[in-house]
Amino acid sequence: MxxxxxxxxxxxxxxxxxxxxxxxxxxxxxxxxxxxxxxxxLFSQAEAARKYKVGIVDADKTELSGQLVEALQLVKGLEAESYPTKKAARQALAEDKIHVLVHIGPKYHTLVEELEVIDIVRPEGGRLQGNVKALDVAVEAGPFLANASNLLEIVVLSITVKTISPTVLEKNAKLKRQIELAALKSRTTPTETETEELPDFLKNKPDxxxxxxxxxxxxxxxxxxxxxxxxxxxxxxxxxxxxxxxxxxxxxxxxxxxxxxxxxxxxxxxxxxxxxxxxxxxxxxxxxxxxxxxxxxxxxxxxxxxxxxxxxxxxxxxxxxxxxxxxxxxxxxxxxxxxxxxxxxxxxxxxxxxxxxxxxxxxxxxxxxxxxxxxxxxxxxxxxxxxxxxxxxxxxxxxxxxxxxxxxxxx
Structure with a gap:
């Protein structure tokens, strides 16, 4: 055997x-x-939970403030929701329905119109002093992000400067034209030949x-x-x-x-x-x-x-x-x-x-x-x-x- x-x-x-x-x-x-x-x-819920919920109150009701609201809504990491009044937004913040409150005050458009080009080129100085409050915008964080309130203010300031830059540049037509020409020159679209020379993993990148x-x-x-x-x-x-x-x-x-x-x-x-x-x-x-x-x-x-x-x-x-x-x-x-x-x-x-x-x-x-x-x-x-x-x-x-x-x- x-x-x-x-x-x-x-x-x-x-x-x-x-x-x-x-x-x-x-x-x-x-x-x-x-x-x-x-x-x-669980992972799907965790992915959704990674988005910070932002409540936005637009007390200015102008085109400039609308642009800021729209820019905040387009940020992928934020789930923005508009509130009619600051009181309603603060109530939502207290109930943990939102993590951050952004209040755009009624003086927002006036303060933006007073800015000069140097103020947006160097936001840490000039009229802004690196603080979004200089534009009558207040950022309040709930207990979930209490330790990150300063970081949130910097993020909102960055988005705000980006949205108001075209308006401020209107005051200097020559500079605005130079920036537009430079942007046009740097805007390159890959031609058919260039696309063919790309590596295979870039041409056919799987989802x-x-x-x-x-x-x-x-x-x-x-x-x-x-x-x-x-x-x-x-x-x-x-x-x-x-x-x-x-x-x-x-x-x-x-x-x-x-x-x-x-x-x-x-x-x-x-x-x-x-x-x-x-x-x-x-x-x-x-x-x-x-x-x-x-x-x-x-x-x-x-x-x-x-x-x-x-x-x-x-x-x-x-x-x-x-x-x-x-x-x-x-x-x-x-x-x-x-x-x-x-x-x-x-x-x-x-x-x-x-x-x-x-x-x-x-x-x-x-x-x-x-x-x-x-x-x-x-x-x-x-x-x-x-x-x-x-x-x-x-x-x-x-x-x-x-x-x-x-x-x-x-x-």
């Missing part, structure tokens, strides 16, 4: 347990769908992926790695079942070495792990629009090494446990703990530096680093991927060696 016969026998037995095989695929797929959709919605696709680039590999290591529980239960039925004792009497027997018992679960990983990544692409990166072939060695580490760890756990209760306790503890510290449940970049370093004691973290290189980097670093694969194989060798040594004590 050789290890291939043991492998074929175990594959036949495992293929009959279709419910277990279904759970290995359906459970992580359900987690990926739920976590991915929830996280995508940025949606936030949901970006989420699944992290969620799919993270939870795939986590559930790949659930194979250890199934391996341990299989070993206990064969031990209770006396199959392991009969295998010891067969003409096969202990390492050969261990390899033969491990390969079926390794194959299942590879199929599980492949199906989850395929589902990620077909169901969630996941991108496999610019070099999809690099996923194959990472999948191989991750499954190798998972099945080797399963062999180690199988050599340690003796009962179903121990499988549940030890298996779940190891799976959840290692997944938590490695970054399977949340992006590694979100973890504190200490946790990122601590996670490196698990093969999970190295798998995630490799997947991140392949899926999220425009030009993956092959040396990083190979280093991660080598580290996972080292973990696998260590787990297998300890599992083989421990298996000598199994009766």
């Amino acid at each position: 050789n290890f291939l016969q043991i492998t074929l026998k175990d594959l036949l037995l495992l293929s009959r347990d279709r419910r277990t095989l279904f759970v290995l695929i359906a459970l992580p797929l359900a987690f990926i769908a739920i976590i991915g959709s929830s996280t995508g919605q 940025p992926p949606s936030i949901n696709v970006v989420v699944y680039q992290t969620v799919v590999p993270g939870y795939t790695v986590m559930f790949v290591f659930f194979i250890m529980s199934f391996m341990a239960r299989s070993f206990i079942g064969e031990h209770d039925m006396g199959t392991l004792n009969r295998l010891r009497l067969a003409p096969i070495s202990r390492p050969g027997m261990m390899i033969g018992k491990t390969i079926p679960f390794f194959i299942i792990s590879l199929v599980q990983t492949s199906l989850l990544f395929l589902a990620g692409k077909l169901l969630f629009g996941m991108d496999w990166g610019h070099t999809p072939w690099m996923l194959l060695p990472v999948m191989f090494c991750t499954s190798t580490a998972a099945t080797a760890l399963g062999l180690l756990v199988a050599s340690l446990v003796r009962t179903e209760a121990q499988v549940t306790a030890y298996g779940n503890f190891l799976v959840l703990t290692m997944a938590g510290i490695s970054g399977c449940m949340m992006p590694r970049s979100w973890q504190p530096e200490f946790m990122q370093k601590l996670g490196l004691v698990t093969p999970h973290a190295w798998a995630l680093i490799a997947y991140d290189q392949i899926l999220n980097r425009p030009e993956p670093d092959l040396s990083v991927v190979l280093h991660c694969c080598g580290t996972m194989l080292a973990f696998a060798a260590g787990y297998f060696a300890i599992g083989w040594w421990r298996s000598r004590g199994i009766d």
Whole structure:
């Protein structure tokens, strides 16, 4: 008897347990769908929350003040809303409906008309003195941005100077004409020939992926790695079942070495792990629009090494446990703990530096680093991927060696 016969026998037995095989695929797929959709919605809300809500009160009601209001509304990072009175805007500020209040006073247009060119060229001096209050414009920040009120005043001053510059330049027709000619001369539109000479990545720059696709680039590999290591529980239960039925004792009497027997018992679960990983990544692409990166072939060695580490760890756990209760306790503890510290449940970049370093004691973290290189980097670093694969194989060798040594004590 050789290890291939043991492998074929175990594959036949495992293929009959279709419910277990279904759970290995359906459970992580359900987690990926739920976590991915929830996280995508959270990120979408976070993107919207990054905009500062500005309440604008235009007490001047002139063309100049209207231009300032329009300029504030066009700023991408601001969500501007007009209020009829300062009292109404302050009420909204107190209720945290807005983060900033900008009040354009009735003297705004008069004060703008009094400005000279030097005042807008050097706004930190002259009549403005670097303060928007000199134009009867008041900026009030709510508690959300209380510490950034000075910065907000500078931003509003910058936008104000930009909108009033054409009006102030009207006082010096010659200077205005020179500026217009200079602007016209510097305004260049790429010709057809110039466009052809542009690099391909500039000519055909792809649209940025949606936030949901970006989420699944992290969620799919993270939870795939986590559930790949659930194979250890199934391996341990299989070993206990064969031990209770006396199959392991009969295998010891067969003409096969202990390492050969261990390899033969491990390969079926390794194959299942590879199929599980492949199906989850395929589902990620077909169901969630996941991108496999610019070099999809690099996923194959990472999948191989991750499954190798998972099945080797399963062999180690199988050599340690003796009962179903121990499988549940030890298996779940190891799976959840290692997944938590490695970054399977949340992006590694979100973890504190200490946790990122601590996670490196698990093969999970190295798998995630490799997947991140392949899926999220425009030009993956092959040396990083190979280093991660080598580290996972080292973990696998260590787990297998300890599992083989421990298996000598199994009766």
